[in-house]
Amino acid sequence: MPDSFVHAHASHCESGVMSSLLRHHGLPMSEAMVFGLASALSFAYLPFVRINGLPLVSYRMPPRAIIKGLARSLRLDIRFETFRSPSAGMERLDALLASGTLVGLQTSVFWLPYFPPDLRFHFNAHNVLVYGRERDDYLVSDPVGETTVRCARADLERARFAKGVLAPKGLLYFMTTTPPAPDWAGLGQRALARTARIMLAPLPLVGVVGMRMLARQIERLPLADGGESARLYIGNIVRMQEEIGTGGGGFRFLYASFLQELSAKTGYAVLEGLAGRLVEIGDRWREFALASARMIRGRDALSPPVLAERLRALAVDEKLFFQNLNRAQRAWAR
Amino acid sequence: MRERDVPQEGNRTLAGHRKAVYAVADDGKLRLVPSRGWEVEEIVTRQAVEDLERRAMQARARALAGESSPLEYHMYRARMDVDLLSQVTGLWRWRVRRHLKPAGYARLPAALKLRYAEALGISSEALDRVD
Numbered sequence: 001m002p003d004s005f006v007h008a009h010a011s012h013c014e015s016g017v018m019s020s021l022l023r024h025h026g027l028p029m030s031e032a033m034v035f036g037l038a039s040a041l042s043f044a045y046l047p048f049v050r051i052n053g054l055p056l057v058s059y060r061m062p063p064r065a066i067i068k069g070l071a072r073s074l075r076l077d078i079r080f081e082t083f084r085s086p087s088a089g090m091e092r093l094d095a096l097l098a099s100g101t102l103v104g105l106q107t108s109v110f111w112l113p114y115f116p117p118d119l120r121f122h123f124n125a126h127n128v129l130v131y132g133r134e135r136d137d138y139l140v141s142d143p144v145g146e147t148t149v150r151c152a153r154a155d156l157e158r159a160r161f162a163k164g165v166l167a168p169k170g171l172l173y174f175m176t177t178t179p180p181a182p183d184w185a186g187l188g189q190r191a192l193a194r195t196a197r198i199m200l201a202p203l204p205l206v207g208v209v210g211m212r213m214l215a216r217q218i219e220r221l222p223l224a225d226g227g228e229s230a231r232l233y234i235g236n237i238v239r240m241q242e243e244i245g246t247g248g249g250g251f252r253f254l255y256a257s258f259l260q261e262l263s264a265k266t267g268y269a270v271l272e273g274l275a276g277r278l279v280e281i282g283d284r285w286r287e288f289a290l291a292s293a294r295m296i297r298g299r300d301a302l303s304p305p306v307l308a309e310r311l312r313a314l315a316v317d318e319k320l321f322f323q324n325l326n327r328a329q330r331a332w333a334r
Numbered sequence: 335m336r337e338r339d340v341p342q343e344g345n346r347t348l349a350g351h352r353k354a355v356y357a358v359a360d361d362g363k364l365r366l367v368p369s370r371g372w373e374v375e376e377i378v379t380r381q382a383v384e385d386l387e388r389r390a391m392q393a394r395a396r397a398l399a400g401e402s403s404p405l406e407y408h409m410y411r412a413r414m415d416v417d418l419l420s421q422v423t424g425l426w427r428w429r430v431r432r433h434l435k436p437a438g439y440a441r442l443p444a445a446l447k448l449r450y451a452e453a454l455g456i457s458s459e460a461l462d463r464v465d
Contacts, residue, residue: 009366011354032356032364052386052415110413111455116349118383122418146352146368158455163422232385239378253335253356257364279358283335286374293374296381 016143036258038069039194063125089170108162196326211315219308252282345371403439
């Protein structure tokens, strides 16, 4: 099987894994399509989840939402298995690989030695594919890497059985049958409705309301300590936005790519225009990141209210965008 | 973002890797473009890493001065804090905090020490040392 598996570079681990898994099983689907159909785009500000004392800001749905969401809407036969003992988890992986199965794993980034050292934080929901084994080395296709890598057995075991928030518990998953050809328009319409509903939900913390709430928090950051803690807080938002797998601007571009592709596949031209608008919004997110980074480095004076204002403007833009998306979805006569 | 605007700034945080980003090509279509990194990402990632490194260095100084146990140093070196160390070891936070003090650490039974060492990915002997 190592010969037949083709690695593909992706911008997000979970959509990348699903895209490769589906393609391997005879249903070619781009990463963007996977991301969009699983309604993975989102925004959430979760002050009660603290990582090194800073709140979680996420620009997408929680881990496993893509795999589970897509499995449901495409009626995929995906098996999920978790393990109590690491040795049982590794034996099961070996048995599946021996039978030629492509296996997806949930891992902790911190324990994967091939990852760049500066990016190895304790994030427990990183997805990779394993397509083979050569003695004590596993052949790993990490979608965020340009090429495949090798990972020693002991390291992979550690990464699969890391503990803490979102502990993978050795989670592995695989497909057993070839998925049926999907009804793109039907799935697409439902996925658009779902994303619009989440982004416009009248709930605190999520969607555009969550963005406004985060803006309020930024505005109120104390500057009494010379801005040290405020800089860390802002840096954390941007890091979650651009660097690690929660990408803010990046995910807007990924979703825009989905809209373009869906438009081309179904001939519904309105989506093409919406894609263009979302690219502009993604650029605004990047400007927000740039302005924040300049303040962190002291190139511009630290001014949380200025950043809060930018975030509010983004909330206005996104609200309008998702209202339009919802309207387009409703008007979609199939 | 246009394809030609995709930053290629050679971030050291990426350690030579390229990450995939989506950008608009000349034909107006979005496509995947490998990026060598953007300085903005490098700034915020280094900020987080340096914050953890600073905490580790401060803990190291405290441990050498006998004000805290080596466990505190190793905890920060493994990019953890009390919350996370408590989760990965399954110990109460107040117990972890107690073991961060020299007196609490000195009374640590070998089995518990091993539990900490395994959670931090080092040996029990290495846990005692501050290098």
